[in-house]
Amino acid sequence: IKAQGGNGFYFYSADMNVASSQRLTMETQLRRALERNEFVLHYQPQLSLHSGRIIGMEALLRWQHPERGLVSPAEFIPLLEETGMIVAVGDWVLHTACAQNSAWMAAGLPPLRMAVNLSARQFRQRDLIESVNQALQNTGLAPEHLELEITESIMIQDLQTTITTLNQLHELGIQISIDDFGTGYSSLSYLKRLPINKIKIDQSFVRDICTDPDDEAIANAVISLGHNLKMQVIAEGVETLEQLEQLRAQGCDEIQGYYFSRPLPAEAFAQLVRKSLIT
Numbered sequence: 659i660k661a662q663g664g665n666g667f668y669f670y671s672a673d674m675n676v677a678s679s680q681r682l683t684m685e686t687q688l689r690r691a692l693e694r695n696e697f698v699l700h701y702q703p704q705l706s707l708h709s710g711r712i713i714g715m716e717a718l719l720r721w722q723h724p725e726r727g728l729v730s731p732a733e734f735i736p737l738l739e740e741t742g743m744i745v746a747v748g749d750w751v752l753h754t755a756c757a758q759n760s761a762w763m764a765a766g767l768p769p770l771r772m773a774v775n776l777s778a779r780q781f782r783q784r785d786l787i788e789s790v791n792q793a794l795q796n797t798g799l800a801p802e803h804l805e806l807e808i809t810e811s812i813m814i815q816d817l818q819t820t821i822t823t824l825n826q827l828h829e830l831g832i833q834i835s836i837d838d839f840g841t842g843y844s845s846l847s848y849l850k851r852l853p854i855n856k857i858k859i860d861q862s863f864v865r866d867i868c869t870d871p872d873d874e875a876i877a878n879a880v881i882s883l884g885h886n887l888k889m890q891v892i893a894e895g896v897e898t899l900e901q902l903e904q905l906r907a908q909g910c911d912e913i914q915g916y917y918f919s920r921p922l923p924a925e926a927f928a929q930l931v932r933k934s935l936i937t
């Protein structure tokens with residue numbers, strides 16, 4: 659360790675070495691994960707507050723690590739993004755989610771909408787439209803059964819490209835939603851210029867919605883904004899019946915969260931849908 663030598667240029671610490679070697683290991687392992695089929699998708703139901711039914715699900719990425727077990731995306735998505743591997747992995751997610759939805763429909767499940775997260779980097783890929791189209795063609799999924807979740811961050815970079823890309827996706831017949839709404843820097847004027855179908859109220863506003871008047875006011879504002887712009891509004895991170903009732907009273911259209919179900923492996927999700935049909 660050469661901590662505070664005369665020459666600051668050589669400054670480094672043991673901690674940094676451990677961190678960077680761990681990072682390198684993880685990067686190497688992530689590079690192999692795709693070939694070795696270590697990624698899996700879990701699916702979290704989305705419910706209509708109008709009908710009380712499951713109307714769709716969000717596909718959420720997991721890494722089935724050979725030694726560490728199921729690794730959460732918070733631990734590896736940032737690295738996938740930094741290294742650009744998110745494009746290949748994102749493409750796998752898109753294909754797998756579309757194939758799953760198509761298979762469920764063929765197996766007799768009611769038509770559901772599959773929501774897939776799209777990273778900013780993926781969104782900027784030149785061949786994005788082609789990749790999305792390919793995923794639909796290869797799996798036979800109708801475009802209205804696919805929804806892409808994007809964050810506000812894509813709007814602040816190059817608005818003209820964003821408009822063009824979103825319009826192309828919209829023309830394919832795909833649904834588009836804005837994830838984590840209210841946590842980014844999107845200008846409200848962008849909203850009316852973009853073909854957005856749905857706004858997702860971020861879970862940070864949902865958490866204290868029953869006790870914090872500010873959060874209640876924010877949810878109210880987002881719901882009326884969405885409705886006035888002819889968009890659907892979904893709340894995520896709904897963990898209690900009280901939150902659900904509050905959101906229903908405020909006119910929110912859909913909910914997603916642990917209250918109804920955590921994200922589930924494919925088979926468990928299908929079972930939940932089948933069970934919810936007969937009750």
Ligand code: C2E
Pocket residue numbers: 702717718719730731732735744748751775776777837838861894895896897914915916917921
């Ligand atoms: P997100 O898109 O905002 O996804 C919602 C996250 O909230 C998920 O975490 C979900 O498991 C969690 N969640 C759902 N209901 C509740 C609840 O009631 N309470 C709480 N506390 N949390 C809830 P997860 O699965 O760990 O994913 C974390 C983030 O990783 C996602 O946030 C998304 O940004 C990213 N991510 C996941 N899968 C993908 C993917 O396929 N592609 C890309 N680009 N990003 C992904």
Ligand code: CA
Pocket residue numbers: 716775807837
């Ligand atoms: Ca999301």
Ligand code: CA
Pocket residue numbers: 837838858860861894
């Ligand atoms: Ca979110």
Ligand code: CA
Pocket residue numbers: 838
């Ligand atoms: Ca988030």
